[in-house]
Amino acid sequence: MLHYFLPFTGYPYEGAEIDCPVCGSADHARIAHLDRRIKRLSTHLCHHCGLFFTNPMPTEAELERYYAETYRAEYQLAFIRPRKTHQNKKWREAERRAARLKDAAGLDAPGRTLDFGCGSGELVYHLAGLGHEARGFEPGADYGSFAQSRLGDETKSSVHVGSWREMTFAPGSFDVITFLHVLEHLNDPMAALKKCHEWLADDGVLYLETPNMQDYKIKGFDCFHFAHVLGFSGSNLKYAAKEAGFALLHEDWGTSLFLVKSGDPRGKPLDYDLAATVEKNRADYQEGVTPLAYAKKHLKRIRRLVGEEVKQGR
Numbered sequence: 001m002l003h004y005f006l007p008f009t010g011y012p013y014e015g016a017e018i019d020c021p022v023c024g025s026a027d028h029a030r031i032a033h034l035d036r037r038i039k040r041l042s043t044h045l046c047h048h049c050g051l052f053f054t055n056p057m058p059t060e061a062e063l064e065r066y067y068a069e070t071y072r073a074e075y076q077l078a079f080i081r082p083r084k085t086h087q088n089k090k091w092r093e094a095e096r097r098a099a100r101l102k103d104a105a106g107l108d109a110p111g112r113t114l115d116f117g118c119g120s121g122e123l124v125y126h127l128a129g130l131g132h133e134a135r136g137f138e139p140g141a142d143y144g145s146f147a148q149s150r151l152g153d154e155t156k157s158s159v160h161v162g163s164w165r166e167m168t169f170a171p172g173s174f175d176v177i178t179f180l181h182v183l184e185h186l187n188d189p190m191a192a193l194k195k196c197h198e199w200l201a202d203d204g205v206l207y208l209e210t211p212n213m214q215d216y217k218i219k220g221f222d223c224f225h226f227a228h229v230l231g232f233s234g235s236n237l238k239y240a241a242k243e244a245g246f247a248l249l250h251e252d253w254g255t256s257l258f259l260v261k262s263g264d265p266r267g268k269p270l271d272y273d274l275a276a277t278v279e280k281n282r283a284d285y286q287e288g289v290t291p292l293a294y295a296k297k298h299l300k301r302i303r304r305l306v307g308e309e310v311k312q313g314r
């Protein structure tokens with residue numbers, strides 16, 4: 001565990017050198033070699049689509065092990081059960097997202113929903129309560145089983161513990177797939193998006209949301225951390241969605257999209273400007289924040305993290 005906190009050391013993984021996992025371009029270069037914990041983490045910027053990605057990229061086996069065993073404890077300091085503050089925040093999010101599904105995606109009548117990477121299961125539970133046949137899956141054993149227990153005797157809805165690669169839903173199984181703040185954790189985003197396309201009914205809606213690397217006030221190595229192996233901006237997320245066979249139904253903001261299959265008559269074109277995204281990301285992240293400025297800004301947070309870590313005896 002301590003491996004994830006000691007500054008100036010690397011993370012416990014080997015990984016493999018890759019080209020851009022969204023557009024496949026070999027034209028990319030390192031833009032940061034530290035992350036927000038001042039640990040060694042090499043991040044590349046793709047010069048074709050403007051995606052940030054960890055390189056060397058953790059392998060599938062390394063990611064699966066990390067999510068099954070380490071992620072929640074390391075990232076949210078949650079051991080065994082999700083923390084109460086986390087649960088409260090997720091309840092509010094689940095309500096807001098269910099409302100967005102009704103308004104922006106027209107999910108009125110009970111339907112078949114899937115939450116891709118459902119965490120502690122608040123959205124699944126909330127949608128089940130609204131009468132939907134709500135499913136979800138989660139690779140983290142602790143959060144996944146917590147989500148399962150939350151559903152209790154509910155028979156129409158369910159949560160599986162496992163990675164997306166282990167899921168075997170039949171094509172066209174879902175009217176809505178929610179894919180919220182999960183894509184940035186995956187080393188093969190295009191395969192995951194194509195899987196969503198396959199699992200979605202022809203008139204289904206994919207609700208896709210990631211953080212936006214252009215939203216951070218101070219841009220630099222401070223914005224990178226091990227769990228987010230990819231960093232999207234509006235344009236390259238739309239490009240990825242289009243390449244996976246989707247069109248735009250509605251855009252809440254650049255990295256919060258409601259998508260339909262490209263043949264769906266409701267679909268509008270996904271517009272993007274990759275060259276401008278590359279330029280902007282490069283300009284904003286090249287200088288970045290200096291290690292000294294970072295340390296000053298985060299001294300309190302680091303003290304708290306280290307303190308809690310010591311208290312937990314790990």
Ligand SMILES: [Zn+2]
Pocket residue numbers: 020021022023024025046047048049050051
């Ligand atoms: Zn790219």
